[in-house]
Amino acid sequence: xxxxxxxxxxxxxxxxxxxxxxxxxxxxxxxxxxxxxxxxxxxxxxxxxxxxxxxxxxxxxxxxxxxxxxxxxxxxxxxxxxxxxxxxxxxxxxxxxxxxxxxxxxxxxxxxxxxxxxxxxxxxxxxxxxxxxxxxxxxxxxxxxxxxxxxxxxxxxxxxxxxxxxxxxxxxxxxxxxxxxxxxxxxxxxxxxxxxxxxxxxxxxxxxxxxxxxxxxxxxxxxxxxxxxxxxxxxxxxxxxxxxxxxxxxxxxxxxxxxxxxxxxxxxxxxxxxxxxxxxxxxxxxxxxxxxxxxxxxxxxxxxxxxxxxxxxxxxxxxxxxxxxxxxxxxxxxxxxxxxxxxxxxx
Numbered sequence: 493x494x495x496x497x498x499x500x501x502x503x504x505x506x507x508x509x510x511x512x513x514x515x516x517x518x519x520x521x522x523x524x525x526x527x528x529x530x531x532x533x534x535x536x537x538x539x540x541x542x543x544x545x546x547x548x549x550x551x552x553x554x555x556x557x558x559x560x561x562x563x564x565x566x567x568x569x570x571x572x573x574x575x576x577x578x579x580x581x582x583x584x585x586x587x588x589x590x591x592x593x594x595x596x597x598x599x600x601x602x603x604x605x606x607x608x609x610x611x612x613x614x615x616x617x618x619x620x621x622x623x624x625x626x627x628x629x630x631x632x633x634x635x636x637x638x639x640x641x642x643x644x645x646x647x648x649x650x651x652x653x654x655x656x657x658x659x660x661x662x663x664x665x666x667x668x669x670x671x672x673x674x675x676x677x678x679x680x681x682x683x684x685x686x687x688x689x690x691x692x693x694x695x696x697x698x699x700x701x702x703x704x705x706x707x708x709x710x711x712x713x714x715x716x717x718x719x720x721x722x723x724x725x726x727x728x729x730x731x732x733x734x735x736x737x738x739x740x741x742x743x744x745x746x747x748x749x750x751x752x753x754x755x756x757x758x759x760x761x762x763x764x765x766x767x768x769x770x771x772x773x774x775x776x777x778x779x780x781x782x783x784x785x786x787x788x789x790x791x792x793x794x795x796x797x798x799x800x801x802x803x804x805x806x807x808x809x810x811x812x813x814x815x816x817x818x819x820x821x822x823x824x825x826x827x828x829x830x831x832x833x834x835x836x837x838x839x
Contacts, residue, residue, distance in 0.1 A: 493714070493715045493716075493780060493781060493782075494713065494714060494715075495710050495712065495713055495714065495715060495718075495799050496713070496799070497812060498798065498799050498800070498803050498804055498807060498812070498816075499798045499799055500798050500816055500819050500820065500823075501823070502798065502823060502829060503823065506823055506826075506827070506828060506829050506833075507643050507644075507828070507829055507830055507833070508644075508828035508829065508830060508831070508832035508833040508834075509644055509645060509832070510832060511655065511656070511659030511660070511678075511832045512832070514659075514663070514678065514679060514680065514681045515534050515535045515679060515680070515681045515683075515684050516533070516534065516535070517533075517534045517679055517828070517833070517834045517835055518531065518532070518533060518534070518827055518828075518834040518835070519531075519532045519533055519534045519536065519537065519540075519834065519835045519836070519837060520532075520818060520821075520822055520827065520834070520835070520836045520837070521540060521836075521837045521839070522810060522814065522815075522818050522836055522837070522838045522839075523839070524790075524809070524810045524811075524814075524838050524839060527810075527811070527813075527814035527817060527818070529818055529821060531825065534679045534684075534834075534835055535684060537684065537688070537792075537837065538684065538687040538688050538690075538691050538693070539691075540837060540839075541688065541691065541693050541746060541790075542692075542693075542744065543691055543692030543693065544692060544693075544694075544738075544741075544743045544744075545693045545694070545743060545744045545745075545746050545790070546693075546694045546695075546696065546734055546735065546738040546743060546744070546745045546746065547688065547693050547694065547695045547696075547746045547748060548695075548696055548697070548698060548731065548735075548745060548746065548747055548748060548752050548756065549662075549664060549674075549677055549680075549695065549696075549697050549698075549748045549749075549752065550662075550674040550677060550697070550698060550699065550700050550702075550748065550749060550751045550752050550755070551662070551664050551665060551666040551667075551697040551698070551699055552665065552666070552667065552668075552669050552670040552674060552699050552700060552701055552702060552751075553661060553662075553665035553666055553667055553668040553669070553670065554638065554639065554660055554661055554665070554668065554670050554671070554672065554673050554702075555573070555632060555636070555639075555668040555669065555670060555671060556632050556633060556636025556637055556638055556639070556652075556657075556668075557572055557573040557574070557632075557636060557637075557639045557671040558570060558571075558572055558573075558636060558637040558638070558639045559571040559572075559573065559602055559635065559636055559637070560602070560637065560648065560649040561600040561601055561602040561606075561608065562600065562601050563593045563594075563598060563599070563600055564598075564599060567593055568648060568649050569588065569589075569590070569593045569594055569600050570588065570589040570648065570649075571586050571587075571588055571594070571600065571608065571619075571621060572586055572587040572588070572589070572639065572671070572704070573585075573586050573627070573632075573636075573671070574586055574587065574618070574671060574703060574704060575703070576627075577620060580626050581626040581627050581628060582622060582623050582624075582625065582626050582627070583611075583620060583621070583622050583623075584620070584621050584622075584623070584627065585618060585619070585620060586618065586619045586620075586621045587617070587618060587619065587704065588610070588619050588621075591613075591617065594610050594613075594619060595610060595613060596610055596611065596612060596613050597609070597610060597611075598610045600621075602635060603634075603635040604631070604634065604635055606623060606624065606625065606627075606631070606635065607623070607624045608621045608622065608623045608624070609621065609622050629668060637652050638652050638656050638657050638660050639671050639672060640656060640660060640831075641672070641830065641831055643797075643830055644830075644831065644832065659678065659832065660673050660678070660831070661673065661678075662674065662677040662678055662680065663680060663681060663682060663685075664677070664680070664685075664697065666697075666699070667699065669699070669701035669724070670700075670701055670702035670703075671702065671703060671704055672702045672703075672704070673702070673831065674700070674702060674748070674749045674751045674752070675749065675794050675830075675831045676748050676749030676750075676792050676793050676794055676835065677748050677749060678831070678832075679835055680748075694734060694738070696730060696731040696734045696735075697728070697731060698725065698726065698727045698728070698731050698752065698755050698756075699725070699726040699727075700723055700724070700725050700751040700752070700754070700755045701723055701724045701725075702723065702751055703721060703723050704721075705720050705721035705723065708720070708721075708801075709799075709800075710799050710800065710801060715778075715780045715804065718778065718801070719776065719778065720776045720777070720778045720801065721776065722774040722775060722776045723774065723775060723776075724772070724773075724774050725755045725758065725759070725771075725772070725773055725774065725775055726770065726771070726772050727755065727759055727770070727771040727772075728770050729768060729769050729770050732768060732769075732770075732771060733768065735756070735787065739787070744789040744790055744839070745787055745788055745789050745790070746788075746789065746790035746791070746792065746839070747788045747790070747791050747792070748792050749791075749792065749793055749794075750791075750793055750796075750802050750805050750806070752788075753779070753785075753788050753791055753805060753809070754775060754777050754779060754805070755775065756787040756788055757777060757779065757783075757785060757786060757787055757788065758773070758775035758777040759771060759773070759787075760786040760787045761777075761786075778801060778804075779801075779804065779805040779808045779809075780804045780805075780807075780808055781804070781807050781808045781811075781812050782808070783808045785808075785809060788809070789839070790837065790838065790839035791806070791809050791810075791837075791838045791839075792835060792836070792837050792838075793806055793835070793836055793838070794829070794830065794831065794833055794834070794835055794836070795819060795822060795827065795828075795829040795830065795833055795834065795836060796829075796830070797830065803815070803819075806836075806838070809838060810838045818836070822834070822836075
């Protein structure tokens, strides 16, 4: 499909810059088949889901993946850590900005005396960076910065705001494997989750290590040409058993976010997956209109960027015209968009 079919106009003031207290955002409810819309508050979601629904969350935590250092001339360089390339966590795959200050062989000095060297510049613009000591969780926690998306404007190199660090992490986050938050999950509070359980909603977790590829801009003209880098998925045995029970009993599976939707649909297409036990795999599944969902019956999501793979997935689930009409309505009614924005429940 043509990528421009997923474009829409969004005034800059509709992009949320600050996180609001969890659970207080607005919630658009979109009827998947008819396109009917209802305008609610997120704290009302327990009454919008049904007893017996299975709610699946992504429990991944966000790593403080953004490092700010100085080159040999004292100029600021941003290194965005993607994944460790060695068991000792000294060699990392990363992005660099500005790239002209991070050429092969360049040395960069960071806080706490940490130094790094650019050992390779790949064809896709990515870098391999070797540090003089392991970048373990404790060190990253002290010198790393929360990888807020670029549309949330913060001063480059400035210390993290504590409220940003807290807000860009779900209350059920577990292992720090992601470089971006599964943002649909940011709305939940423990009281809301408790109310869902009291209503009879079953809740299970999976883990998708969200990488930068999920949010990589689509620069081609046709969706058939775009690809996603693989991301690691872990679906534990208890979640797999709960999914099998829900499907066999005709109960709805509600995905919290596009990462969960991709994980579940990718798992459903694994031809050699064992019938039970933990399931670990990598997926590059790219969902666009025409895709047939086998597992997901309801989707909780935020409002996504124009032309993004995420708005394409949502369009595949609810229909492109219905989704873009809902987005136009959201803009007109003053909804806030993107990571710290409002939510949409499609069922």
